Amino acid sequence: MRRTLVAGNWKMHKTPTEAKAWFQELLRRMPPVSAEPALMVPFTALAAAQEILAGTGVAYGAQDVSAHLEGAYTGEVSARMLEDLGCTYTIVGHSERRQYHGESDTLVAQKAKRLLEHSITPILCVGEPIAAREAGNAVAYTLSQLEGSLEGVEPGSPDRLVIAYEPVWAIGTGKTATPQDAEAMHGEIRSWLAGRYSPGFAEGVRVLYGGSVKPDNAAALFRQPNIDGGLVGGASLQLDDYLKLLEAAR
Numbered sequence: 163m164r165r166t167l168v169a170g171n172w173k174m175h176k177t178p179t180e181a182k183a184w185f186q187e188l189l190r191r192m193p194p195v196s197a198e199p200a201l202m203v204p205f206t207a208l209a210a211a212q213e214i215l216a217g218t219g220v221a222y223g224a225q226d227v228s229a230h231l232e233g234a235y236t237g238e239v240s241a242r243m244l245e246d247l248g249c250t251y252t253i254v255g256h257s258e259r260r261q262y263h264g265e266s267d268t269l270v271a272q273k274a275k276r277l278l279e280h281s282i283t284p285i286l287c288v289g290e291p292i293a294a295r296e297a298g299n300a301v302a303y304t305l306s307q308l309e310g311s312l313e314g315v316e317p318g319s320p321d322r323l324v325i326a327y328e329p330v331w332a333i334g335t336g337k338t339a340t341p342q343d344a345e346a347m348h349g350e351i352r353s354w355l356a357g358r359y360s361p362g363f364a365e366g367v368r369v370l371y372g373g374s375v376k377p378d379n380a381a382a383l384f385r386q387p388n389i390d391g392g393l394v395g396g397a398s399l400q401l402d403d404y405l406k407l408l409e410a411a412r
């Protein structure tokens with residue numbers, strides 16, 4: 163049985179001070195929930211996450227990691243540093259990094275491997291741009307990206323990998339894939355994972371949907387059999403909305 167994961171991706175929002183206040187308020191207001199709450203925050207907010215969220219059942223992590231182990235790599239943050247900060251998850255291959263920072267499938271796979279070496283579960287993002295969807299190539303595009311981004315990546319057990327399907331045209335646009343379209347893609351992803359790893363492995367991996375998930379559309383998405391939660395940008399910034407998303411995952 164896969165536990166629904168509601169992962170917020172704050173992107174480049176909130177100072178450490180703002181994050182600290184938000185985490186405290188979350189713990190004060192969060193009712194018992196069946197879904198797993200998780201927050202992917204800027205590097206600068208991770209110390210506050212560790213101080214306030216560690217041991218509470220609210221997981222946290224970063225939005226990127228270096229592909230390098232250690233050394234003269236100015237500006238980079240290593241998986242070992244994230245492990246020391248208590249990160250459970252970390253995003254790799256988000257479309258904004260692929261698009262604005264030129265990240266290739268090969269680089270994304272290297273990053274996923276670094277995380278696995280340091281006890282952090284990668285949330286690996288894939289998803290097609292609008293041109294691929296309009297050309298009828300959405301599945302082929304997404305599965306090819308998945309294949310490249312998992313090259314040589316051996317998580318061992320299904321709880322050590324999370325896939326996030328995020329159609330690029332749905333991110334921050336207010337356009338969401340219909341639950342049926344998203345479910346169809348998630349089914350394709352799960353079948354592909356069964357071939358790449360094993361059917362049992364694929365059955366245990368959580369596949370999240372991302373792209374304009376909001377309190378009013380989350381329940382219909384999360385109800386689909388192959389959608390195991392969300393990777394949520396905008397709606398994870400407001401505490402009221404984030405609490406509604408957790409509620410929608412019941």
Ligand SMILES: O=C[C@H](O)COP(=O)(O)O
Nearest residue numbers: 171333334373374395396
């Ligand atoms: O990682 C999250 C996605 O990019 C979705 O962002 P959004 O919920 O603001 O559309």
